[in-house]
Amino acid sequence: MVFSNNKATLSKIILGICSLPIILLSASTATHTIDAFPKLKIESWPHKHVFVQAGSGTKVLGRHGGSSIGSHYDNSNQQPLPLGVPFDIDTPLFRGKMLIRFRSVKSDDEKAHNNYFKSNKRLMQTVLQGQFKKRMKMSDVYAGSIFPQPLAGAPPPTLSKVMDTVIRKVAPGLVFDLASDSPKVIALMAGTSQTMAINNRGEEPPDITLPIIEENVVHKLGKSVGTSAAKRKKTLSNPKHAANYEFNTHDVYTFHTYDEALDYGRGTMHIPVYGDMDIKPHIGKQAWSLTGIAKGGEKLYDLKIWHAGGK
Secondary structure (H helix, E strand, O other): OOOOHHHHHHHHHHHHHOOOOOEEEEEOOOOOOOOOOOOHHHOOOOOOOOEEEEEEOOOEEEOOOOOOOOOOOOOOOOOOOOOOEEEEOOOOOEEEEEEEEEEOOOOOHEEEEHHHHHHOOOOOOEEEEEOOOOOEHHHHEEEEEEEEHHHHHHHHHHHHHHHHHHHHHHOOOEEEOOOOOOOEEEOOOOHHHOEEEEEEEOOOOOOOOOOOOOOEEEHHHHHHHHHHHHHHHHHHHOOOHHHEEEEEEOEEEEEEEEEOEEEOOOOOEEEOOOEEEHHHHHHOOEEEEEEEEOOOOOOOEEEEEEEEHHH
């Protein structure tokens, strides 16, 4: 998934412990299904070497303000999702819109794509905006990637437990697991988003297509948490503190995340000193994912990312 600044530091720690250079965020309690490779011929993929589709339980209703993709778009529909333009989603926990950009992948809005990436080293961006359908503690909502099958070259369970212990001391809200049959690292959404905004229903929320999305939570979370993104991330990445705050069903939430290490478009990870490493072989013949999920397994969104070389 995406890294906040403290996650970038954390990735260096993990890379020093484990020979498998993967940092992934996922939810821990969902029941996963194994997705089939897209039926659409690779040469017909509109975004060339990458194909993004909706996962189970995620209805994509169409481009936001534009043409309909289909009122019941899910992983059985072989149409790819748009990249670089917002699309509307509806799930058991959330209704709103999303925008995803991959630096190395063709965009459906090249001008906005270039404008976003031109002055930074970011490799991908995800923006989620909308309303929750249920009240939930911020300590119960995660963001990341889910893998239904084991990873190749994963560390042995004993080493994985040692790694998890070390990581919990650095980041108590992060659980690292590469050795199980359902590999996972979970992180709290409210604590890992680079910027976050909360607006009253009826107010104009941030334009998610703009290159900069401002932090705007102090009026809802209070000065002890919301005066800066750094303070919010430090507080809400700790489950003990995050349990004191809730997502409600009437405000509009915006979560902006990006990554400077993991390149979802190319399937590589940038490692300091070493350079870029291809991690597609470690993922195997399964989709990468971008997923928002709550304890108990209900999903805010679920997107599957396929690479042409993964068939």
